[in-house]
Amino acid sequence: MEQSASFFSFLLDNLTQFLSFTGFSNFTVGHGIMIVVGLLFIYLAIAKEFEPMLLVPIGFGIIVGNIPFTPGYQIGVYESGSVLNYLYFGVLKGIYPPLIFLGIGAMTDFSALISNPKLMLIGAAAQLGIFGAYMLALLLGFSPQEAGAIGIIGGADGPTAIFLSSKLAPELMGAIAISAYSYMALVPVIQPPVMKLLTTQKERLIRMKPPRQVSKLEKIMFPIIGMLLTTFIVPSGLPLLGMLFFGNLIKESTVTKRLADT
Structure with a gap:
């Protein structure tokens, strides 16, 4: 009888220890919110075809990055020696x-x-967004280096945003990458109402010369x-x-x- 109780106690301890290592045990509200965001991105990419080449990998990456786990087992992106950490090296070093x-x-x-070639003027005008975002970031209390990394998002270029943030503000790289790619992928949603606001029906019907x-x-x-x-x-x-x-x-x-x- 005593051996049986000892066995069940041992079994219960092992089960409790196992459950403490699961994602359910380490789950937080933050994990849940980000997983929902990742699922939303995947939905928009597949169902609405909003920049699928961006949103499918970003959405799935958000889910992978927010699977809860017990620290110290070389699983997470920021844990030295983990596979994901080695992959993240390519981001940190701008590869x-x-x-x-x-x-x-x-x-x-x-x-x-x-x-x-006059189309270059449109690209040049788009860079004004860099300076607007830079000054706004400074007003919000970010350092000049962090503001520069944030400001480059205004250039509408995800890889450049990642590259520059890896040099100026590595600690903001994740947030900057998500922000840059998310708003670019959502251009099909943002652009139509802006175009309707700034143009007339007649102007929108103009056919461009080939x-x-x-x-x-x-x-x-x-x-x-x-x-x-x-x-x-x-x-x-x-x-x-x-x-x-x-x-x-x-x-x-x-x-x-x-x-x-x-």
Whole structure:
């Protein structure tokens, strides 16, 4: 009888210890809120097709990052020695953003910009958002480095936001990455009411003239000249801009199609 009680006590202790290691035991309201946010992003990507290439990985990443666990078992992103921590090294050291830019370059057709260079003014105007966000962040009490990392979100460029925050404010990188990619992915929701507010029905019915045909030589020269001009002006942009234009060159050269497809 005594052995039986001892056995059940041992079994109960083991069961209690097991339950203390489960996600249910370590669950908090914060975990629940973020998991719901991740599920919402996945829903918008699949059901509404809002930037699925952004929202599917971001949404699933949010869920993975908010699975509750007992610290000290090399599971979490911030636990030294964990698999996720090794993967996070690529974020901290700015390895992933240049690789993303390589892919963006290989998928981008700059024909519209080459045929109508005035479109660069639209891109330049978009950068005003950087300075607005920077000044607002300073007013809210962030340091100049943190404000700079936050401000770059206004440039509408996720990889650049991650890259810059890894240099200026690594502690804000997660929040900045989520903010940058989330609002870009939600542009299809944000843009229509703004367009209706700032334009008339007649203006929205205007049909744009088709752009002129761009030659193969122009498409090949654009990434070469673009890289030289931009990196000579801002050499610190070489990791990102160099990869962006390199990706575009392997696409437009047409002699490295398998590499561009990869």
